[in-house]
Amino acid sequence: MPDDFQDDTYLIRRKILTIFGAKFHVYNSHDQVVLFSQQKAFKLREDIRVYTDESMREERLLIRARQIVDFSAAYDVVDAVDGQKVGAVRRKGFRSILRDSWELLDAMDNPIAQIQEDSTLMAILRRTIGSLIPQKFHATANGRTLVRFRQHFNPFVLRLEVKLEPGADEVLDRRLILGAGILLAAIEGRQKS
Amino acid sequence: MPQEPYHFPGQGIEVLCPCSHQFRVPTSLRGGIVNCPSCQKAVDVPRGSRPEFLFWLCIIGLAVPFVLFAVISFAGGHFTAGWVTIGLGVLVIGGMALMM
Numbered sequence: 001m002p003d004d005f006q007d008d009t010y011l012i013r014r015k016i017l018t019i020f021g022a023k024f025h026v027y028n029s030h031d032q033v034v035l036f037s038q039q040k041a042f043k044l045r046e047d048i049r050v051y052t053d054e055s056m057r058e059e060r061l062l063i064r065a066r067q068i069v070d071f072s073a074a075y076d077v078v079d080a081v082d083g084q085k086v087g088a089v090r091r092k093g094f095r096s097i098l099r100d101s102w103e104l105l106d107a108m109d110n111p112i113a114q115i116q117e118d119s120t121l122m123a124i125l126r127r128t129i130g131s132l133i134p135q136k137f138h139a140t141a142n143g144r145t146l147v148r149f150r151q152h153f154n155p156f157v158l159r160l161e162v163k164l165e166p167g168a169d170e171v172l173d174r175r176l177i178l179g180a181g182i183l184l185a186a187i188e189g190r191q192k193s
Numbered sequence: 194m195p196q197e198p199y200h201f202p203g204q205g206i207e208v209l210c211p212c213s214h215q216f217r218v219p220t221s222l223r224g225g226i227v228n229c230p231s232c233q234k235a236v237d238v239p240r241g242s243r244p245e246f247l248f249w250l251c252i253i254g255l256a257v258p259f260v261l262f263a264v265i266s267f268a269g270g271h272f273t274a275g276w277v278t279i280g281l282g283v284l285v286i287g288g289m290a291l292m293m
Binding site: 064066067068074109 | 219221222223224225226228233234235238240247
């Protein structure tokens with residue numbers, strides 16, 4: 001794993017006002033771009049290629065949906081450098097109606113952690129008021145919070161802070177955490193834009 | 194011979210890795226990506242026939258209203274509306290087919 005994934009805090013920035021598709025920048029705690037992705041518009045099957053920078057010469061991660069139409073969509077996350085799948089992120093379709101809920105799976109498709117919106121009340125308020133209340137998610141395993149995803153309020157640029165708690169990488173692969181963050185920004189962000 | 198890592202009931206889906214190793218995975222991984230138990234590299238799981246069925250269902254579902262509206266327009270003597278509907282139908286359905 002390269003050094004650029006060793007930070008405990010990342011910021012995912014998604015430009016909403018891009019005409020076709022969306023652009024994502026992932027910054028480390030030193031404000032350096034460690035990942036970049038350009039999401040294509042009009043694609044029925046989500047296929048997000050993540051590169052090391054804007055030149056898009058070196059592919060770093062591949063995030064791909066398993067099905068075109070799937071209520072509980074699952075997205076596989078593959079490390080493009082070593083060519084191995086690191087895990088998957090699965091949206092819990094029914095549960096997400098009221099409160100966004102995702103599952104993190106290991107490379108063998110076994111559930112290892114859950115990502116949930118902070119509270120049902122806030123989730124309902126967000127669905128009624130719109131994007132005025134920024135979203136917050138926690139990734140937890142066995143009752144322990146491993147990662148916090150916190151959206152900053154900005155109507156034009158989606159900014160999602162990803163903060164790893166101490167010991168999070170003992171349970172979760174950092175590449176999977178960043179993949180989940182990019183997906184949250186891409187999927188959840190698109191629902192609100 | 195590498196050990197098969199997936200344990201599941203039923204038939205599953207057969208995956209053939211470029212390293213020539215053949216193995217089975219649960220149907221929940223259809224269209225997804227798995228690591229080959231032999232070479233450990235990510236390999237695509239076949240999507241099977243379900244997306245093809247969905248594709249045709251979408252195309253037919255979209256085509257029916259366009260055809261109906263065009264027929265009604267022509268029957269009613271509204272030829273411009275009929276041709277516009279056919280043009281729009283070709284654009285929408287063709288676009289859908291290209292995206293899939």
